[in-house]
Amino acid sequence: MKASGIHYYFWMNSDWAYLGADRLEAIAHKHGVPIHYKPVDLPQVYARTGGVLLGQRSPERQAYRIAELQRWCRKLGVHVNPTPRFMCPDATLASTLVIAVNQAGLPVLDLYKAILRAQWCEDQDISDPAQLAQILRAQELDTDYWFPQAAKAKQQYQDHTEEAIAAGVFGSPSYVYQGELFWGQDRLDMLDHAIELHTESV
Template sequence: MNDKTIDYYFWLNSDWAYLGADRLQGIADKYDVAINYKPVDLPDVYARTGGMLLHQRSPERQAYRVAELKRWCRKLGIHINPHPRYLCPNADLASCMVIAASQSGADITALYKAILRAEWCEDQDISSDITLIDIANKQRLDGQALVNQARTPQILSLYRQYTDEAVGCGIFGSPSYVFQDELFWGQDRLDMLEEAIQRAG
């Protein structure tokens, strides 16, 4: 693996990925580290690693998630709605569209952040073709072409590959970062990821 690369595994429904997105990019820019963006099918990851989807968790765990989100939003100065209108819809198409954009050579940083923002800040349904096309078009990408490409066997195969890779790396949640074979889970571990990059020189 390239010593100057972060493998970034994330779910396109991940509120925590949204909270960490700008800081991750800032770390990569500061140390001239490349990011490999790898959207994953988190429900499949959960099924294979013992995780539970939000609606399956106990009321106590769900309440604590909201409390933690509010704390982190205050700390970071970022607003999200813990209970958006469309909470965690199917993210397969959104994930594959981001992969398709990456394969076409586009800078997908703004695209994936816009998709996350659409769900957590703008009450949009990111499982909708219409929503995703509009988001991509606003990023000056060809939304319809990306949605079409997202449904091709090549892109679907990459999506499955990234999901399998994630499980193989020991990943069980989103966002997760792998640097020099070391796994960091959660945006609250970005400081430790940065320290690992510093140590690597």
């Protein structure tokens, strides 16, 4: 992680990443720092860091997740369906598409938010290439070009995952700034403060 800025590790199935997306952008813009977008394979992260996939968690933990989502949705004025029709399918293609577009130097905020919104707000299956093609077209991205590029980005997807684990990441979304890890969109205020303190000290 030699590049300065915010290293943003997130799962393309993360409802919490969707809730934090706009606020992260606002923080980065306020401080003039870049965001390095790094989709990761969260099931692999969990397997190697002691995490438990949602469907395997106790009923109490699953119920509390829904309560927290509802609280944050009310607070932020954002809609999320806690139990969408296609919940947390294989995110490989969605992730590699975002990586490919990002590697080309194009903005990815609207693209990754559209994919997350498709799952958490529109009951769409984001593992379905046809659904992803529709999202790409809505972003004015050529599917005939970007699907082959996504296939070439699989190693980078694994590299992001390895890098995340090395940085101490164990959940999504996670933000690393100046070597300090912040887990969860509910820590964005703390990330904001850390950037402010660092900016003042240099």
